[in-house]
Amino acid sequence: MISRIIAFFTSIAVAIGSFFCLFKPAVPKAISSDELINMDGIFEKHEIADTVYAARFNLLNSDERMILRCLQGLVNRDKIHLFLMQCGQDSKYIQQLAESGKEIVNITWTLPELIDFFSEYITDSGYVLYRNSEYAEGLNTACNYAAIKGWLPVPVEAKETVEKCGLKMMKDISNEEYNYKFLKKFFNEYKDEFSDAGIAHIKTSAAGLRDFAIQQKLFLCYTKSDAAGDRLLKKVLNKTADNGIVIGWCEQEKHFVELISKCGFSIIPADHSANLSVLNSLECEISDNTSKTAVTPDPDKHYISLIFSDGDNVQWMTNGYSEFYRGQNIERDYPITWGIPELCQELSSATAFNIKTAVKHEGDSFIAGPSGIGYALPSVYEEKSMDTYTTLSASAMLKSKVSIACLLDDKPSAFKEAAFARKFDFYSRFDNIDGGIIFLDPSMYSAGQGRIWFSNDKPFLTVKKTLWSPDGYDGITPEWMQEQADIINSYAADNHSINGYSAICIHAWSLTPENLDKLVSMLDSHIEIVTTDELIQMITENVPHKDAKPN
Numbered sequence: 255m256i257s258r259i260i261a262f263f264t265s266i267a268v269a270i271g272s273f274f275c276l277f278k279p280a281v282p283k284a285i286s287s288d289e290l291i292n293m294d295g296i297f298e299k300h301e302i303a304d305t306v307y308a309a310r311f312n313l314l315n316s317d318e319r320m321i322l323r324c325l326q327g328l329v330n331r332d333k334i335h336l337f338l339m340q341c342g343q344d345s346k347y348i349q350q351l352a353e354s355g356k357e358i359v360n361i362t363w364t365l366p367e368l369i370d371f372f373s374e375y376i377t378d379s380g381y382v383l384y385r386n387s388e389y390a391e392g393l394n395t396a397c398n399y400a401a402i403k404g405w406l407p408v409p410v411e412a413k414e415t416v417e418k419c420g421l422k423m424m425k426d427i428s429n430e431e432y433n434y435k436f437l438k439k440f441f442n443e444y445k446d447e448f449s450d451a452g453i454a455h456i457k458t459s460a461a462g463l464r465d466f467a468i469q470q471k472l473f474l475c476y477t478k479s480d481a482a483g484d485r486l487l488k489k490v491l492n493k494t495a496d497n498g499i500v501i502g503w504c505e506q507e508k509h510f511v512e513l514i515s516k517c518g519f520s521i522i523p524a525d526h527s528a529n530l531s532v533l534n535s536l537e538c539e540i541s542d543n544t545s546k547t548a549v550t551p552d553p554d555k556h557y558i559s560l561i562f563s564d565g566d567n568v569q570w571m572t573n574g575y576s577e578f579y580r581g582q583n584i585e586r587d588y589p590i591t592w593g594i595p596e597l598c599q600e601l602s603s604a605t606a607f608n609i610k611t612a613v614k615h616e617g618d619s620f621i622a623g624p625s626g627i628g629y630a631l632p633s634v635y636e637e638k639s640m641d642t643y644t645t646l647s648a649s650a651m652l653k654s655k656v657s658i659a660c661l662l663d664d665k666p667s668a669f670k671e672a673a674f675a676r677k678f679d680f681y682s683r684f685d686n687i688d689g690g691i692i693f694l695d696p697s698m699y700s701a702g703q704g705r706i707w708f709s710n711d712k713p714f715l716t717v718k719k720t721l722w723s724p725d726g727y728d729g730i731t732p733e734w735m736q737e738q739a740d741i742i743n744s745y746a747a748d749n750h751s752i753n754g755y756s757a758i759c760i761h762a763w764s765l766t767p768e769n770l771d772k773l774v775s776m777l778d779s780h781i782e783i784v785t786t787d788e789l790i791q792m793i794t795e796n797v798p799h800k801d802a803k804p805n
Contacts, residue, residue, distance in 0.1 A: 278676065281676075281679045282641045283683065284645075284683040285645060287652060287686055290645070290648055290649040290684070291653065293645075293646070295600045296452070296597065296627070297470055297534055299534065299535045300330065300331075300332065300333065300534075300535045301333050301334065302333070302334040302354070302356060302532070302536065303334055303335045304356060304357060305356070305357045306336070306348075306358055308338075308344075308348050309322065309336060309337070309361050309368065310339045310360070310361070311338070313363070313364050317386075317409050317412050318412060318415075320393070320409070320464075321365060321406065321407065321412060322338065322365065323338065323465050323528075324400055324406060324464055324465070324468060325368065325372060325375070325376075326529075326531060327401075327464060327465040327466065327467065327468025327531055328404060328468060329372050329375045330465065330469050330532065331375070331468070331469050334531065334535055336372070337529055338528060338529060340461075340528045340529075341574055343572065343573060343574050344529070346608060347532070347604055350538065350604050351532075354536070365415060365416075366415065366418065366419050369416065369421065373419075373420070376404065376421065377403060377404025377405060378405070379420055379421050379422060380403070380404075380405040380421065380422055380423070380424035380425075381406040381407070381422070381423055381424065382395075382396040382399045382406070382407050382408065382423075382424060382426075382427065383408055383409075383413060383423055383425070383426045383428045384396040384407060384427050385409065385428040385429075386411075387432050389432075389457050389478065390457045390460075390474075390476050391432035391433070391436060391437060391476075392428065392430070393407060393458055394437075394474040395427055395437070396425075396427065397474045398440065401448065401468045401471045401472070402444060402448070403424070405425065408421075410428050434483070434485075437475055438486060441486075441489070441490060445473070445490075446493075447471070448472065448493075449471045450493075450494055450498065451494075452494060452498040452501055452519075453473045453474070453475065453498070453501070454472045454473070454475075454501050455476055455477070455500050455501070455502035455503065455521070456474065456476060456502040456503065456525040457476040457525075460503070461525075461526050462524070462525065462526045462530070462569065463502060463524055463526070463527055465529070465530065466501075466531045466534065467501075468531075473490060473493075473494075475490060477505075479504070479505045479506035479509045484513055487513065488513070491514065491517045491519055492517075494519075496518050496639050496642060497519070497627075497646060499521070499628050500514055500519055500628070501524050502522075502523075502525040503523050503524075503525040504521065511629060511630065512634055514630065515634045515635045515636075516636065518635065518638075518643070520625070520628025520630035521630070522568055522601070523567045523568060523569060524568040524569045526569040527568055527569040527572050527573065530572075533572065533601065533602035533603075533604055533605065534602065536602070536603070536604045538603045538607035539603075539607070540606050540607055540653070541610050541611060541655070547788070548791070549788045552747075552782070553747060553748075554747050555747050555749070555780055556745040556746060556748075556755075556756065556780055556781055556782065557749075557754060557756070557782050557784050558755075558757070558758050558782070558784070559756075559757050559783070559784055559785060559788070559789040560589075560590050560591060560770065560783060561591045561691060561760060562578075562591070562592045563593060563693075563699070563761050563762045564623075564762040565622065565623030565660060566593070566623035566628070566629040566662075567595065568595050568597065568602070570762075571594070571598060572598075572601075572602050575605075577766065578592055579612060580767045580768070581618075581767035582613065582614040582618075584767055586615065589615060589617030589619065589783060589784065589785045590618050590760075591618070591619050591620065592618065592619075592620050592621075593621055593622070593623045593660060594606065594620045594621070594622065594654065595622075596622045596626065596650035596656075597628065598654065599654040600650070600653075606654060617784075617785055619785040620654075621658040621659070621660050621787075622650075622651050622654070622658065623660055624660045624661055624662035624693060625661040626643055626646070626647030626659070626661075626681075627647045627650050631663045632663055632677040632680075633664065633670070633673070635677070641680065643680075644681050644683075647659070648681070648684040648686060652686045657687060658687075658688060658690060658691060658787060659687055659690040659691075660690065660691050660693065661681075661714070662695075662699070663692065663693070663695070664694065664696075664701075665695065665702065675714075678690065678707060679709050679710065681709070681714075682710040688794070689712040689713045689790040689793075690712075690714040690715070691714075691786060691790075692716040693716075694716050694717070697720075698720040698722040698759075698761070699720045699722070699759050699761075700716075700718060700719050700720045702716020703718060704717075704752065704755075704756055704757070704803070705752075705804070706752050706793070706803075708799045708801060711794070712794065713794055713797070715755070715757050715789075715793065717757045717759045718758065718804070719741065719742065719758050720758070720759040720760075721738055721760050721764065721765045721770070721773070722764045723764040726763060727763075727764060727766070729764065730765060730766075730769050736776065739776035743777060743778045749792075750798075751798070751802070752797055752803075753805050755789055755792065755793050755797070756804075
């Protein structure tokens with residue numbers, strides 16, 4: 255009796271939600287693929303100089319390294335001359351620069367030697383003095399001066415060093431009281447001198463991105479997830495163009511992403527991305543290695559797709575993406591689907607090129623990272639901004655040669671289900687988007703439990719299960735692995751309903767490719783692993799096109 259009452263009121267809530275959706279404006283028509291492919295990028299491109307200096311960090315302390323990152327942004331404002339050797343992938347990027355015809359000069363210099371050599375890029379031989387703080391109020395503001403004035407940011411610890419190099423102090427903010435009032439005062443005075451493309455949101459511990467922010471004139475700040483921080487952030491975003499990008503990271507992920515989504519913005523995790531001031535302009539043609547082979551489902555099989563998470567994480571991929579490369583070195587006869595940031599083709603097409611050309615397993619494929627051109631929650635994203643947001647996303651997907659969208663959101667209440675599903679129409683209207691995979695919180699992305707919605711006859715499938723240990727890598731015990739395998743082995747075969755198809759998320763910070771390989775060996779013979787493209791194709795061709803929940 256109680257279950258019937260709950261079902262009755264749930265159906266009423268769904269009906270009411272659907273009724274209100276009838277009064278929403280129609281979803282705009284999609285633009286053509288030719289128009290999508292020719293759309294301008296988000297960020298400015300710069301010419302790469304004939305000679306590029308590859309600087310190593312060996313002789314520098316942490317303060318000096320931060321100065322060098324800021325100096326790189328100043329040097330690369332017009333032509334790109336300076337690359338910093340920081341991680342394992344950098345040798346590959348340098349090789350790609352050399353292959354494009356650039357002369358590479360390797361240097362291992364002290365900070366004074368670097369300042370002396372690149373002094374012409376420091377306006378008025380000037381510097382801004384700041385003191386370090388956890389939330390980078392002084393450092394970010396000094397970087398903002400660098401972006402609009404061309405002065406070099408310098409912490410108080412390095413004051414004597416840079417003055418011996420002939421630099422003179424143009425602004426001293428080291429004795430200011432660092433708070434939101436301090437940040438707001440600067441913003442109000444100089445806001446019109448910054449780019450409308452977006453902002454950089456990073457704190458002192460971030461080891462990258464400042465070169466790119468200075469080069470692109472992105473306003474830098476970091477706000478805590480409190481009432482005062484939210485007010486400042488909304489003020490900053492209000493100045494930026496609609497559908498702007500927040501690049502960096504935040505304090506409380508869900509709170510922050512929901513706030514910016516409501517403002518019509520999305521975020522790109524990239525606060526530790528190095529050399530974006532170079533990689534953003536190093537163009538590489540991205541190959542299309544996605545399998546499009548038609549698959550006829552076997553009635554005795556249950557089909558699953560294994561999807562590695564964190565496909566929005568630019569820094570993870572530009573700085574190494576070791577999980578992917580380790581996954582390629584495993585001898586296996588099953589495919590893995592990897593998330594890749596849609597904006598990777600613009601921020602670092604060299605990274606996307608390296609990843610796609612490194613695929614050793616013919617079946618491996620890629621889907622777009624959540625939830626579009628940047629990470630946002632579609633359910634609360636401003637409806638008036640959804641047209642541009644998804645158009646930018648479709649353009650990036652076309653250029654990245656991926657056809658399956660990935661959306662990350664919260665499980666909607668019954669009353670909001672219709673409004674939530676309506677957002678899929680903004681994605682499915684594009685010919686180059688075949689459908690979507692939906693990660694729904696809570697329950698570690700699997701709150702949707704395999705439910706499916708259809709939009710323009712294209713399936714949008716929720717993750718049925720996430721292989722994610724609450725204890726991270728330490729929680730991946732033989733007992734845990736067997737428990738997960740038993741759950742997957744319980745999935746029934748049914749090629750004519752959603753009961754026969756499942757998307758399974760692999761949490762990148764819990765399960766290693768080696769762990770996954772072991773778990774796959776524990777699956778029964780009726781479990782068949784396919785790519786996400788194949789899974790979506792089989793659902794499209796064999797499952798009734800109506801919203802459904804697995805039994």
